[in-house]
Amino acid sequence: MAHVPGHNVEQSGNVYVWNPAGKGFNPITGIKDDFRNVTSQIPSNKRTRALAITADAAPELFPNLSGQNSQNQFYLQALQALAGYGSGSGSGSGASDKLARDKFEYEKRQDALDRAAALEASNYARAREGRVTSGLENLYGGGQGTFNQGFDKLLNMIAEQGKVSQQGVTDAYGRAMTGINEGYDVASGLGQTGFNALNQYLQANPNNPYAAMRAQVGTAPDALSDYLSAYGVSDVPVRGQIQADQLQAQQGAANYQNLIDVLSGVAEQGAGSRSAEAQMAELLFGTGLGQERASYRSQAENAQAQALAALQQAMFQSRFGVEGDRAAYARQLAESVINAGGNPTAPTAPTAPTAPTAPTAPTAPTAPPFVSTSYDVNRPVAPPINPLVAQQLANLHENVRGQDAQELLDALNARRGR
């Protein structure tokens, strides 16, 4: 079997066989029968040159412009042109030649259909990968993408919950202080009422029954003066004795009065001591109650401070967890973008404004966007083909057959001033 150089048609006896491996191989795209920048020989006619230029201008859009049938037709025509160029010296008027030609045509069509399907699948996969990459880039957005929205909502929830909890702690402290102050007033009033009643009782009931006691001296007995004088007897000695007895009785009364006075003094001291005791108890009660109020206030303040500290710590822990998850997810997204061949530093649409955080809690530092230094990531990217240009080229290719599409496009753009 001889190979015809520069063609994919080989002759085996009288039969021409289509051999795709004989066609040129594009080392850049890795696709056989790729018309772009092929190094092997390409049939040089106007039609194939126009196709090559068109495919080179918009390789990814080209198969999708005219649909499956047009695409297959295009490849079939291209293959027929190539086959005709290489088999120009065929003799075939015999039945075997016709059969071989029919088989050859059939195999060409099948091969063209397979290759068109493979190209379509490849283009579809490439487009899908492009959408996935674009979606990942938008999601990551150099660390500022839309993936932050969920974490921002979590931070908002934490901040709102912190505000509610802080208000709850403040309310509890207010209630505690109200109870402490009102309880102090009530307790002070109640205790003061008891001591007031005691003082009133002590003032109304002075316990000194000896104060009004006076020692009395009895009346002197009769001296029988009239009886004695009736017999001419003097009563002087009798009165003298009576006076002496009376004096003795007065001395006894004085002693008794002294005893009463001593007892009265003791009773007064007792009453004064009792009054002083009541005043001391009242003072002690007021002082103790004030100290207890101070202690209760201190306890309430400490409880509030501890609750707020615990709340702040819980909020910090929650925020740290969210920020840690955000950083891990961002790193994972960046790796996914890189693995998908995207640019992790590509800007995206501005995200929603960052949710406000609690005034007392410091904001967690934002992780810097991931920047890859790999060549696969940072290699120069060819400027994308303007879809309008590709559409124009496809239309020229379909509508103006037999002319150089690039020349027509250049002329058209020149007229339009582009």
Place this chain on the structure above:
Amino acid sequence: MAYNPADYEARRRGYTQQYAATGAMNAYANFLAQQRGNRERRGITEQYEKAQPQVVAGYSRRGMVGPNVRSGLFARGLQDFAKQRARTFSEFDQGLQEQQRAYDLGEAQRLEAFRNQLADMESEKAQTIADAARQLYARRAGAV
């Protein structure tokens, strides 16, 4: 210790009833003693009223007293009788008075003790109220 006004009122009634009952008994005893003293004094008075004519009659039988007769023995004897009578009444009245003073002093001491009981109870009540107020305050403040 919770404050219960009924306890203090019961104690007050007990103290008052005991004081009143004892005071009534002492007063009745004192009344009986005064009655007895008055009767004794009236008896002494009657005895001396009966003795006076007998004293004069004795000196008269001995001729120491009569019309235009006034002996020194009669005068001294009559003065001694008057002295003895005055001394008897003085001592008896002094005894009654001392008995009354003892009764008064006892009643004063009993009244002082009674008032001390009431005052102690009032002080205890005030302290109980203060303690109850502090306990209520502790509960209100949430410390209990």
